[in-house]
Amino acid sequence: xxxxxxxxxxxxxxxxxxxxxxxxxxxxxxxxxxxxxxxxxxxxxxxxxxxxxxxxxxxxxxxxxxxxxxxxxxxxxxxxxxxxxxxxxxxxxxxxxxxxxxxxx
Numbered sequence: 001x002x003x004x005x006x007x008x009x010x011x012x013x014x015x016x017x018x019x020x021x022x023x024x025x026x027x028x029x030x031x032x033x034x035x036x037x038x039x040x041x042x043x044x045x046x047x048x049x050x051x052x053x054x055x056x057x058x059x060x061x062x063x064x065x066x067x068x069x070x071x072x073x074x075x076x077x078x079x080x081x082x083x084x085x086x087x088x089x090x091x092x093x094x095x096x097x098x099x100x101x102x103x104x105x
Contacts, residue, residue, distance in 0.1 A: 004054050042078050049075070069094050 038044060050062040067075070073091040077084060 004056050040078075042074050045075075069098070 035041070052059045053062045069091060073087055076087045080087065
């Protein structure tokens with residue numbers, strides 16, 4: 001993930017997960033507890049959400065992936081709940097702009 005941070009994770013399979021459902025490896029007591037701690041699936045983030053990347057030279061702007069406007073709205077509502085009105089207004093305006101641009105094509 002980074003040239004300057006060493007990540008360590010135990011290599012294992014998921015045979016120890018008792019309530020494992022076919023096709024999912026995250027279900028079971030450990031996954032249930034993790035979700036309990038998180039509280040809401042909307043709070044799950046990963047490396048693709050990073051705004052910055054730590055390198056030997058310091059912090060560099062990350063390469064965030066483009067996201068659908070709905071995902072952008074949901075992520076920002078979690079990160080910035082105090083400005084919900086602004087996020088919702090921005091989402092509405094961007095949606096209207098996209099609709100207008102589609103109609104012009």
